[in-house]
Amino acid sequence: MELFFLLLLVVLMAFALGSGFPVAFALPGSAILTIGIAAGAGALFGTGADAYFSHGSAGQWLSAGVTNFRGIYWEAERDTLIAIPLFVFMGIMLQRSKIAEDLLVTMARLFGPVPGGLGISVVFVGALLAATTGIVGATVVAMGLISLPAMLRNNYSVPLATGTIAASGTLGQIIPPSIVLIILADQLASAVDQAGSLRQSLYKANTGELSMPSDFSVVSTSAGEMFLGAFLPGLVLVGLYMLFILGFALMNPKAAPAVHEEGTFTRKFAVKVVITLVPPLSLIFLVLGSIIAGIATVNQAGAIGAVGAMIMAGYRLRDGEKGAYTPAIIGIIALLGLAVVISFIGAVNIKLIQTSQDLLGLVLAVIAVSLLMIAIFWSGWRTLKLEDTLRGVMVETAKTTSLVFIILLGAAMLTSAFRAFGGEELVKEFLQGLPGGFWAQFLIVMLVIFILGFFLDFIEIAVVVVPIVAPILLADPSANVTAVWLGVMIGLNIQTSFLTPPFGFALFYLRGVAPAVVKTIDMYKGVIAFIGLQLIALAIVGLYPQLVNYLPNRSTLLSETAPPPKNPRLQYCMETLVYEDFQQNGSSILAAIDKAESVDMSYLPKDIQKDMAKGFEKAREALPLMKEIRSAEEAVNAAAGDYRPVHREVRALERDARRVDEHIAELEVVVRRSGDNGIYTQAQGDRAQAKIDGLTAERDALLAQIPAEWEDIYGKFSTIQKAETKARQTYRRTVDQAYEPILELKAILLDADKVASFEADMEALKTEIPQLEPKAAVDAIAALRSKVGEAEGTSDIRKGLSDARKIMRSKTPNAEEAIAKVDVSIAALKEDLEWRRKAAAEILPALQSYDGAIIDSIGLRQQRRLPNDMALDVASCLSGHRDISLSF
Incomplete structure (x- = not known):
């Protein structure tokens, strides 16, 4: 009966989606109805309301989806979803302020003289907008309104023109920052935990060992790593689009002619290109660069992007007026000021002001931050007052974010219902029963996702399919794939859902703004080649996982929080x-x-x-x-x-x-x-x-x-x-x-001067002991003993101090005896210094030379972090997939 209710769940969901019922309600509605029907049937015809559930009860499964979603959203370590409204705000602000329009017009003139130049400019701008907005609908509509008429006027092939615009608009799904990558990272975080448990159970069952070596564990991912992992595949896809358009233009010049416009390459136009291109590129650099450099988390980078977009909108909305760029210039000066302070003075902390230089740094930092706040509030005021831009952006951001979260909630409920009837076990049994191992399973999953893309939106696919199949694929030790690679592969596959008829959303967006002369069939013809290019990109990334894994590994191993060389995964x-x-x-x-x-x-x-x-x-x-x-x-x-x-x-x-x-x-x-x-x-x-x-x-x-x-x-x-x-x-x-031993001896010899400084402290202690109460004397001796212990190799020196403390702590404290024990420590110190100083002069240089010869080989595991050159080599080595199945 569980199979019957599982089928009923799928039928109800398909019927609801096919009849046009809102996705946000179709997913949880089908789950609630199916669980309710199963509970009622069990009560009437079975042994109870829970009779037809594979395990658990109806009440547990009805609340499981909400509980799971709430736990994910509010968990402090997994606040990735907070970045969604920030990036949505950034994208809509850039769209409403017509910066995207400026990019399209300017790049079209710049690339026009190249064969297929208008098409290449659309791809180029699509990539830039993807890296700044990531919103497919807005990008496709903007390019359809601006570029499509120009391409048709210049006798471009209608299928090529529409296919280029629709495909370029979808780049925002794979080029970071991307909402789908954030959602996938969130879903994969849960999948990794389940996969880790599955692999641990598999290891125990096959080997009989209770604990699995930690280098066999499944490595988790984050939104930042997903962004890094998707960066190179995104560029590969952009390159394929451009090469296709260029090759098509060279083979069929009449279908994609070069466009020569008088007065294009002038000084005025060069200035226009710089003004149009540099701000978006700078914003991309700030957002993605801060993540790659480890300066900011994804949420913080989203806030940077939102503020940067508002500042850019502030001058664009007053384009051509006096003082239009004043807030932006103030913001740039403030950022440069902060950079100078950090470069020359270092991190500024108001609680650690000790020198005049620290005070100067604090003052300069306060001035720079104040200027930055002025620039932000000034730009915000402009966007609020000019064309009511800020209010419109906030409303659209709220709508889009609410839609995403409602779908996430509904999908969590649907997934719980799917598991209630043993659906997850059925999928697991089916995939693991396929001949061909992991790659057969993976190809089937990719095929299912591709087919689902004909009918479902990317969010539904990401939140319904990924939680079910990802744990199974990640747990397989034969391929031992990383979560970030799997996420990027699914992201690339999901991207095709915007182009595949009958429900290709990019086609709907373009159809809404395309002139009547453009036939729908031409649009369908146009996207076929680009769907093929997306599948080629998928194959390239599948064959070369280094394209995905290298940048996240590089970033991790070069960061300040890099794992030490003793980390089992690096060995x-x-x-x-x-x-x-x-x-x-x-x-x-x-x-x-x-x-x-x-x-x-x-x-x-x-x-x-x-x-x-x-x-x-x-x-x-x-x-x-x-x-x-x-x-x-x-x-x-x-x-x-x-x-x-x-x-x-x-x-x-x-x-x-x-x-x-x-x-x-x-x-x-x-x-x-x-x-x-x-x-x-x-x-x-x-x-x-x-x-x-x-x-x-x-x-x-x-x-x-x-x-x-x-x-x-x-x-x-x-x-x-x-x-x-x-x-x-x-x-x-x-x-x-x-x-x-080398580390210990080096530390001992380098502490010679530090040890010498203790002699004066001990002489002062001898004077203090007779004047202090026994308890105070014990505290003074203990404090000096701890101070001496901070230096390496001082156990012999501390022995006398330990004895002195014991005497003063006894029932009959004796100051003279304690002083005598301090003299023992002083004698030990002088004897210690004799060989330390001699060894520091004679042995230490040879020891440092020896250390330099073996530090990157014999001494590598004892370092705090990998040397940069070796970190790059290790990152490259880790980027491939290593089969570990024979250990299971």
């Missing part, structure tokens, strides 16, 4: 790079070890000498251990060829058997609760028992298909695989032991 790529370094520079590293070991360290304390000797020994072991890793890795790769097919077959059989066991467990509950005192009748219990018998036979038949030699095959491969794991762990432990 595989780091060791690959270190192996290459050992191959090239192994002899020089060994020479550096020999040279450092030959330095006279006989006067250092015995424990330090012992640690350094062990460190040099471990450093020598690092190179052969790295070769062992490579040999073990090659052995795994050699064995994997024969092992992989058997492994895949057995794991599929075991997966199917586990699925049958889950069904058996559910039926066993019915059997236990049947009878005179149960909630199920005896007949229902008997039917459940009969099903259990059949399923048990099915499970046994599945397990019987596992080859008899599987345990032996698995054992042999597992031994080879464990040898690689052990080699890597041994190497990591060895290089840590090799480098830690």
Whole structure:
């Protein structure tokens, strides 16, 4: 019966959407009706209102969607959705202030002399508007009103002209900042959590291990990473559009002729190009650049974009009038002032004013911020008073944002209803049962999304399909794809929904403003080529995941909050790079070890000498251990060829058997609760028992298909695989032991002057102790002891202070005895300083030279962060997808 109600849910939703019922109410309405009907049918014909739900109750599922949505929206760590109204405001403000119109007219004149120049200018402006507005409807309407008449006047092919405008208008869906990317990031954040649990369960079931290595975990994503990931694919798509138009124009010049306009390339026009082009590009740089540089979150960048759009609208609405650019100029001066303050004085904090330079920085920062606020309020006042622009923008922003959130709420309810009837399990079983593994599943999902794009809007697809399929795809260890790659691929696919008839929204927008001479059939013809280009871009990004993953990885590894080199996720790529370094520079590293070991360290304390000797020994072991890793890795790769097919077959059989066991467990509950005192009748219990018998036979038949030699095959491969794991762990432990003594000795020697400064403090303490009460003396000794402890290698010096504190804390405190113990610390300090200063002069330079030779190899794991050049290499290495299925 669950399957019947699942089908009813889909039919109701399709009927509601097909009849033109608002999406915001069709999604939750179909969910509420289906759950209500199922609950009523269960109460009337079953064992209760919950009889026809795969698990849970009707009340739980009715409230689940709202509860889930509320939890996502109000969760402090996942406030991504707040960026939506900010970017919507930015886009509508730029549209209403006619800045988009200026871009179209100016770029059309600039590109006109090039074959297909008008079409190329439309794509160029579409990309710019996508990076500033991201609103498809507004962009298509604007370009349709301005560019389409010009293209038709210049004898452009009608299909080419309409297809170019419609396709260029959809670029806002993939070029950041994009609302669909924000929604996808939000949906994928939940999907990653579910995928992580699925992968952990899979690892436990297949290996018997309770905990999965953290480098096998599913990596989450954010709106900022989605923006970075979509940037290069967006440029690829723009490039494909431009190349297609140029190639079409060269092959068929009459269909896309060059347009030569008198007086175009003049100084006045050059100024116009700069004034028109620079502000939007600057806004793009501020918004996306602040995210890429890690200066601002997506929400903060959205606020920057909204304010920047309002300032731009402030001068555009008074175009040609005196003082039109005054607020914008004031804003630019303020930003430059803040940049100067940060560059020369640093971060300004009113609570940390200590020097006159800090005070000067605060004053200058207050002046700059005041000027910026004046520019913002002045521009805001203009947009409010001129053509009632601000009010109109606010109303449209509220409408659009409300629509998005209502659809998100409805979709959360629909998804809950889908899960209530076991729909998620059905989809999971279907996808995992497909031959071909992950890529077969992925292609089916992409095909379904593409087909749904013919009928549904991008928001419905993103919030209904993604929560169901994304956890399944992300959990698969064979492809081990990243969430950001999956999100960008889905985003590229969803983009086609604006062009695919019969409900291609970009076609509707363009039809509304196109002249009567443009036939609808011509518009449909025009978009076919661009749909093909979008699919080509989808294939390119699918084949080269580095286009998506590289920028997010680069940004993460170069940021101030970059993960340390000990992060498990980085180890595989780091060791690959270190192996290459050992191959090239192994002899020089060994020479550096020999040279450092030959330095006279006989006067250092015995424990330090012992640690350094062990460190040099471990450093020598690092190179052969790295070769062992490579040999073990090659052995795994050699064995994997024969092992992989058997492994895949057995794991599929075991997966199917586990699925049958889950069904058996559910039926066993019915059997236990049947009878005179149960909630199920005896007949229902008997039917459940009969099903259990059949399923048990099915499970046994599945397990019987596992080859008899599987345990032996698995054992042999597992031994080879464990040898690689052990080699890597041994190497990591060895290089840590090799480098830690260097860090400790360097810190000890660099603290020589700091240790010397403690002598005066101890002499002063000797004077204070007789004058203080015992408790106050204990506090004074403890404070100095803690201060001495801040320097490295001072345990011997602190011993006397510890004894002095113990004496003054005893029942019979004795100041003279305490002073004597302080003298012990002073003597230890003088003895310590003798070897520290000598070693700082003789050993430290050699130690620093040795450190420089091994810091990027043997010492890499002990650094606070990766060096920039290696961070770039690791980012490139991490950008591919690594198959880890043989570890499951």
